[in-house]
Amino acid sequence: MDLAEIDGVICSDYDEVIPTDLAHSLGLDGITYWGTVGSAGAAPCAMIGHAMAAIIAGMASNVLVFRALNGRSGPRFGAASPSAPAKACGGNGTYDEFISPYGLLVPGQMWALIARRHMIEYGSTAADRGAIALACRRHANANPAAMMYGRPLTMDAYLGSRMLTDPLRINDYSLESDGACAVVVTSAERADDCPQPTVLIRAVAQGTTSEAQPGNFYAAVLRPAVLEQPSRRVAELLYRRAGLGPGDIDIAQFYDCFTISVMIQLEDYGFCARGEGGAFASSGALEPGGRLPITTAGGNLSEAYIHGMTHVLEGVRQMRGTSTSQVAGAETCLVTSAIPTPTSALILRAS
Amino acid sequence: MRPVPVVDDRDTGPFWRAALNGSIAICVCNQCGEALHLPKAYCHHCGSWDINWRQVAGKGKLYSWTVVRLQVHPAFPVPYAIVVVDLDEAPGVRLLGYLDGDPHLTAGQPMQAYMENIADVTLPNWKPN
Numbered sequence: 001m002d003l004a005e006i007d008g009v010i011c012s013d014y015d016e017v018i019p020t021d022l023a024h025s026l027g028l029d030g031i032t033y034w035g036t037v038g039s040a041g042a043a044p045c046a047m048i049g050h051a052m053a054a055i056i057a058g059m060a061s062n063v064l065v066f067r068a069l070n071g072r073s074g075p076r077f078g079a080a081s082p083s084a085p086a087k088a089c090g091g092n093g094t095y096d097e098f099i100s101p102y103g104l105l106v107p108g109q110m111w112a113l114i115a116r117r118h119m120i121e122y123g124s125t126a127a128d129r130g131a132i133a134l135a136c137r138r139h140a141n142a143n144p145a146a147m148m149y150g151r152p153l154t155m156d157a158y159l160g161s162r163m164l165t166d167p168l169r170i171n172d173y174s175l176e177s178d179g180a181c182a183v184v185v186t187s188a189e190r191a192d193d194c195p196q197p198t199v200l201i202r203a204v205a206q207g208t209t210s211e212a213q214p215g216n217f218y219a220a221v222l223r224p225a226v227l228e229q230p231s232r233r234v235a236e237l238l239y240r241r242a243g244l245g246p247g248d249i250d251i252a253q254f255y256d257c258f259t260i261s262v263m264i265q266l267e268d269y270g271f272c273a274r275g276e277g278g279a280f281a282s283s284g285a286l287e288p289g290g291r292l293p294i295t296t297a298g299g300n301l302s303e304a305y306i307h308g309m310t311h312v313l314e315g316v317r318q319m320r321g322t323s324t325s326q327v328a329g330a331e332t333c334l335v336t337s338a339i340p341t342p343t344s345a346l347i348l349r350a351s
Numbered sequence: 352m353r354p355v356p357v358v359d360d361r362d363t364g365p366f367w368r369a370a371l372n373g374s375i376a377i378c379v380c381n382q383c384g385e386a387l388h389l390p391k392a393y394c395h396h397c398g399s400w401d402i403n404w405r406q407v408a409g410k411g412k413l414y415s416w417t418v419v420r421l422q423v424h425p426a427f428p429v430p431y432a433i434v435v436v437d438l439d440e441a442p443g444v445r446l447l448g449y450l451d452g453d454p455h456l457t458a459g460q461p462m463q464a465y466m467e468n469i470a471d472v473t474l475p476n477w478k479p480n
Contacts, residue, residue, distance in 0.1 A: 080423040088472075090357040095389045097356030097363055101474055102447040103419065103427040112417035113435055120415065120458040166418040210395055219389060221415070221435055224443045 001062060001184065001194055007031060008060030010047045012307065013038030017068050033060035041255060041338030044308040045346040049204035051185035061186065067309035068180035076176055080105035095219045107257065108173055110218045112165035114226050114340075115260040119167065121227060124278030126167060129259040130158040132294070133171045133301055135286035136256060140298025143324040147175050148302040172259040174300035181309050183316060188351075198351040199319040202332070203242035207234035208342030220340035227275075229339040231268035239270075242347045246270035249347070250330035251318050252292055253311035255338045256299040265336055266292075269345075288325075296325040308337045312346075319350040353426040355472045362390050365404045370473045373466055376404040377444055388444045409464025411436035411477065414445055416456050436462045436477050448477030 007030050009019035019034035033054050037047045044067065051063035071077060090097025104110060118124045137153040140146035153171060161169045191198040207230050211223040220226065239245050246269060254262045263277035271292055272280035285291040297303045297314040304310055315333040317323040336345040358367035362378075369376035378390035382399035393400055414435040422429045432450040437443070448462070461480040466473050 078423070088357045089354045091360035091363070092357075093362070095363070097358070097360065097367070098389065098447060100354040101356050101469070102433055102449040102476075103424070103431055104433050104447060105427070106423050108421075109417055109419060109433060112419075113415045113433065116417060117415040117435075162420075164419075164421040166420060168417075222389060222445050222447075226415075 001186070001190075003028060004030065005062045006064045006184070008033035008051060008054055008063035010035050010037060010051050010063060010065045012036070012040070012043045012047065012067050014040045014043075014307065015066075015068055016070075016074075017066075022064070022066065033063070039341050041257060041307045042341040042343045043337060044312050044344070045204060045335055045337045046206045046344035048183070048185060048201065048312060048346055049206065049344065052201055052204060055185065055187055062190065063185045064182055065185060065309075065312075066180065066182035067307050069306050070178045071305055072176040072178045074178070078106050078108060078173070078176065098222065099218045104218050104221075107218075108165045108168060110221050110340075111172075111258040111260050112168045113221045114264070115167055115172075115258075117226055118260060118263065118278070122275035122278065124263060125282075126159060126169075127155065128263065128278030128282045129168075129172055130155050131281040131286060132256070132259040132262045133158055135281075135293075136295045136299045136301040136303075138288070139293075139296045139325045140302030143297050143303060146298040146303040147177060148298060153302075168258065168260070171301075174257045174305045175302070177304040177306060179304050179306045179310075181306055181313050183309075183312055192351075197320045199316045200349040200351050202244065202347040202349045203238055204344065204346040205234045205238035205241060206342065206344040207231075207237060209233075217341050223340075226340075227264060229264055229268055230341070230343045231265050231336065231339050231345070234336075234343050234345050235269045238345050238347060244332065244347060248332055249292070249334045250332050251296060251315075251327050252294050252334040253296065253315045253336065254294050254299070254334075255308050255311060255336045255343075256295055256301045257305075257338060259301065261339055262294065264339065269334065269336070293325065293327050296323050296327065311335050311337075315346075315348045319348050321350075353469055355469050356474065358472055362392055366390060367472070369404065369406065370466060370475050373473075374406050375409050375438075375446075375464055375475055376406050377438070377441055379403055379405045386441050386444050388441075407438055407440040409475070410439045410480070411446075411462045411464070412439065413437075413456060413458060413460045413462055413479075415458075418453050432456065434462065434477055446475065446477070450478065454479070
């Protein structure tokens with residue numbers, strides 16, 4: 001496919017590059033469809049869905065879906081912005097007045113509160129979270145493009161690593177990365193004419209909750225339920241649309257901003273019972289040859305943090321048979337985007 | 352400087368006015384009685400716009416907490432704890448609190464609200480009872 005055939009562009013609401021910027025940079029002269037999809041890390045699977053919908057509706061033929069991020073050299077998501085002395089926080093539907101004055105300022109603090117609650121209600125442990133961190137790292141160690149390539153992680157090293165927001169350690173946190181990636185969504189017929197094997201989109205789903213979901217998303221810890229996320233209802237809709245269930249999924253590219261977010265998604269996407277995400281992670285299921293290989297390029301935790309678009313790319317590689325941690329005979333791959341925001345997910349199929 | 356809340360927002364202002372009087376008030380629907388937390392002007396449970404504020408005792412149980420060891424803001428030197436407190440008189444309605452240092456905390460332990468003055472704002476905060 002030539003660049004000139006791209007007639008649609010979808011970007012993330014958090015991207016600094018908007019579709020017209022990309023058209024200018026690449027010399028795309030025939031853009032007739034564009035869109036901006038949110039929110040943040042919850043967007044990538046939904047972005048693929050928007051491209052798919054546009055193609056089915058006849059609004060576009062070949063849609064470029066991208067995410068570009070300078071999360072290391074540019075603004076850092078993990079850094080709080082010191083408020084100007086005279087400026088009060090919150091109001092206007094942000095609800096930040098209930099959050100920032102108490103020192104809850106960055107995602108790792110919110111996820112620590114959720115992880116603690118999971119420990120209280122279900123008895124999950126640091127070693128359970130470690131099993132998730134180690135699975136991602138092992139895959140990164142097989143992926144020369146991963147930031148953590150060549151840096152193995154043992155359970156002892158995980159358990160001894162620096163505590164940042166107790167109970168979360170540095171190895172429970174995602175990386176900070178500069179990078180960009182993109183996929184082209186087109187019709188199955190057009191894809192079959194391309195040199196690379198076609199990967200089919202079996203289903204896409206988006207879902208939210210009626211609970212407060214303001215811009216900084218930390219109010220998610222004040223929802224009535226913090227251990228069941230919008231991923232629960234997205235999973236139900238996704239499986240229904242796909243005509244598949246968790247038992248049919250060979251690989252899962254879980255959005256892993258923190259280890260605990262993977263643990264909750266293991267439950268929400270039905271791979272184990274509610275409350276058993278920790279035990280499932282520690283059962284060997286995520287080991288090579290286990291029931292459910294996860295984030296097979298290394299994920300946000302160990303490959304790079306490009307807000308979940310890398311998870312889509314790795315799903316495509318697995319379905320083409322080109323992953324650095326290829327799962328033999330895999331026919332289906334689940335890809336998820338961020339929680340606790342409204343979220344999205346998709347299922348890919350090998351053709 | 353420690354972040355201070357906006358206290359005159361249309362939806363959340365009454366919470367801060369109650370705090371100024373030393374009490375905690377939660378937003379409730381006058382028609383169906385459901386708590387609306389975080390506060391808003393419309394009840395999605397029954398469709399009513401008839402919203403009121405109910406004063407509740409400043410007592411709760413510790414729902415979750417984190418001890419922050421990585422400093423990210425000049426006004427919050429580490430270590431400190433962020434606590435999530437479930438209100439005794441409105442289970443499921445939760446508020447955050449801040450504790451200096453590295454306190455010994457236990458899930459479900461009783462927590463007591465107190466009022467803290469920051470600049471010219473009164474902030475409800477929580478400590479172990």
